[in-house]
Amino acid sequence: MGEHRHATVAIIGLPNAGKSTLLNALLGQKLAATSQMPQTTRTRVLGVVDRGEAQLAFLDTPGIHLPKHALNERMMAHVEQALEEADLVLWVVDANEYLGTGEHALAKRLRKLERPTYLLLNKIDLLSKGRLLEKIATYKDLLPFKEVVPIGAKMGLNMDPLWNLLERDATQPGWPYDPETFTDQTERSLAAEFIREKVLRKTREEVPHGVAVLIEQWLEPGHEDYPEDMAPEGVFIAAQILVDRDGHRKILLGSQGEMIKDIRQSAQRELKKLLQRPVRLELFVKVDEGWRDRPDRLDRLSI
Ligand SMILES: Nc1nc2c(ncn2[C@@H]2O[C@H](COP(=O)(O)OP(=O)(O)O)[C@@H](O)[C@H]2O)c(=O)[nH]1
Ligand SMILES: [Mg+2]
Known part of the structure; x- marks a missing residue:
């Protein structure tokens, strides 16, 4: 040994x-x-x-x-x-x-x-x-x-x-981490990252650099607001996508909301794999000018 x-x-x-x-x-x-x-x-x-x-x-x-x-x-x-x-x-x-x-x-x-x-x-x-x-x-x-x-x-x-x-x-x-440890990221922060990845992959040019994702709600079964029509062992996630300016919000939504729908669907698919359970994801796009230069925002985003 x-x-x-x-x-x-x-x-x-x-x-x-x-x-x-x-x-x-x-x-x-x-x-x-x-x-x-x-x-x-x-x-x-x-x-x-x-x-x-x-x-x-x-x-x-x-x-x-x-x-x-x-x-x-x-x-x-x-x-x-x-x-x-x-x-x-x-x-x-x-x-x-x-x-x-x-x-x-x-x-x-x-x-x-x-x-x-x-x-x-x-x-x-x-x-x-x-x-x-x-x-x-x-x-x-x-x-x-x-x-x-x-x-x-x-x-x-x-x-x-x-x-x-x-x-x-x-x-x-020695081993600083116990054998079960795989990462120090929480499920929430991984979820936010995977949603942001979908935004990056589907939009072009400067939009991605001005985008951040905040998890607003994370509801497990048993929570009073957990959707009644959802699978009993799933998780409900509502996330906000912050963008730098209104033009970017429009790009993210796409014509007739096609873009955001596409982002939501592929992020939801990825989150199911990550969390190994049914996931319902809701996304909201919000304009928050200059967030990249605001320390309080960066703190809240854990950057
Ligand atoms: N062809 C090819 N592309 C790769 C390889 N490794 C990474 N990429 C691509 O390079 C791009 C940047 O990868 P990423 O890991 O995000 O780079 P990072 O910025 O250094 O973390 C992505 O589009 C990857 O798919 C590789 O071995 N071969
Ligand atoms: Mg990288």
Whole structure:
């Protein structure tokens, strides 16, 4: 019998590199919202996996970008905090993109941090082998990386070699989380994230950056307001979608409410899977100008 060991692992990188997709792949279950929109992830998301003697606590983080609102400043504070907590850093890059100033800035930060860092070249499904080798050569001198691993997070490509390295490098004594712990997110906050993901996936351009989701009601069976015509073991959820301006509200509603109906249906489907019980979801769109710069709002949204 070996000894229990662990590592806290920060997943960092530029927006859209595939950090949240990687977290979900490592967990074998969806925990983090993902989309083609940069800045999908706004807070730190913890996902815990136990493998043999090793417990890996992964911290998904927002992509590194320049703060434009109080919201973005808080997002970057989450990145810094995850880096400080980490025993090991996974730097995810989109191998199909070019190395630019963002990467150089991040390399500089990581050099100062001096934590063991893996370079994960993601989206290898989009590259030829020759181009991948070129990319490895371009990136590998940015930092003295502990490991360089090409992966395909979306399809789960090369996850076994990555796991072997992670298990090897989980060297801190003990397990900080009990074996049942999978995340520190509540069902409510996961529900809000999954609703926001649907908004991101179905709307375009600047709408998504100005959207937040607040769970207003969460009714379990037995509650006096629990709908009589609902399955007896379900959950009734009412959520508010905050938008920055009235134009965005109109886009979200769509003509004759088609858009919001579509968002509601696909979010409800996802929530059923997440909660493993019948779900009825109601959505309300509310204009709340400037919420991204209001600390009280950000507090209420737990960002
Ligand atoms: N082709 C391809 N797309 C990927 C892969 N991993 C992630 N993506 C896509 O890249 C986009 C950004 O992913 P996401 O995980 O939200 O990135 P994050 O901003 O770094 O968290 C999404 O559209 C993903 O589906 C991959 O291995 N291959
Ligand atoms: Mg993300």
